Amino acid sequence: MSRSERLLTLIQVLRRHRRPVSGRALAAETGISLRTLYRDIATLQAQGADIEGEPGLGYVLRPGFMLPPLMFSEDEIEALVLGSRWVAQRADDRLGDAARNALAKIAAVLPDDLRQGLDANALLVGPGQAIAGGSIDLAAVRRAIRGERKLAIAYRGPEGAETRRVIWPFALGFFDQVRMVVAWCELRQGFRHFRTDRILELAPIEARYPKRRQALLKEWREMQGIASRD
Structure with missing residues (x-):
């Protein structure tokens, strides 16, 4: 077990004990x-962990300590690398660049032992089938969601008919x-899935929609029979 993993494990154990x-x-x-335990506790205290106690009396971690970004396990590092590589290959260009930049920022603060594991990571994303294109800016869609x-769109249905919605x-x-935009459609008065390669035009509207995004997502999940992950 690396030193970083050891410190992370100690924090997690302390959190389980009130x-x-x-x-x-x-x-x-x-x-x-x-x-080694005493040395690791001193290291965590120096990093800002509010660990109270001393040898012979016991230790307790006070609430509020947030793990610094370097505190990842090896499995977590592999998950981040694999996810970033998938996004870089399969998402739009802007999101792909963001994934690569995020991974570079994480690498910059990792300790040497974990950084070496990140650089030599052997989990690869294989080539997938070609993604249907489209001319719309997915960053604009993400901004509207956030x-x-x-959004006002012109959409071509599977039979070729064009509608404005x-x-x-x-x-x-x-x-x-x-790629699919999941949305409530005012024209159809219901949830619809819009393929991005069939969206011919897209324009943001300043008006906010009347329901919260989380409420819409919850309703849609229930209709689709998708269980929420708490």
Whole structure:
């Protein structure tokens, strides 16, 4: 176990105990020596962890301590790398650049042992099928979703008919071959899924839609039979 993983494990163990726990119990639970435990507690205190106690009396972590960004386990690092690589390959250019930039920022603050693991990560994203294109700016869709703003679109249906609609976008789905805007459609008075390659025109509307995005997402999930992940 690397030092970074050891410190993360110690923080997680302390969080499980609401009352002071002895150093020997902590050392046994984390699988380290008592001497190493005392050294790790001192390191965490220096990083800002509000750990109260001393040898012989026990230790307790006071609420409010946030883990610094370098405190990732090896599995978490691999998950971040794999997710970033998928986004870089399968999302739009702007989101792909953001994924690469985020990974670079994480790498800049990682300790040497974890940074080496990130650089040598062996989890790869294979080439997928071509994604249906489209001329709309997906960044504009994401801004509308974040701001809970309406969008005016011109849309070509599967049979070729074109319609103009005002929609309330609340989610954007990335699938193997298509990207989909999930929205409430004022024209149809219901939830609809709009393929981005069939959206011919898109214009933001300053008006906010009357429901909160989370409420729309919850209603849509219930209609689709998708369980929420708490």
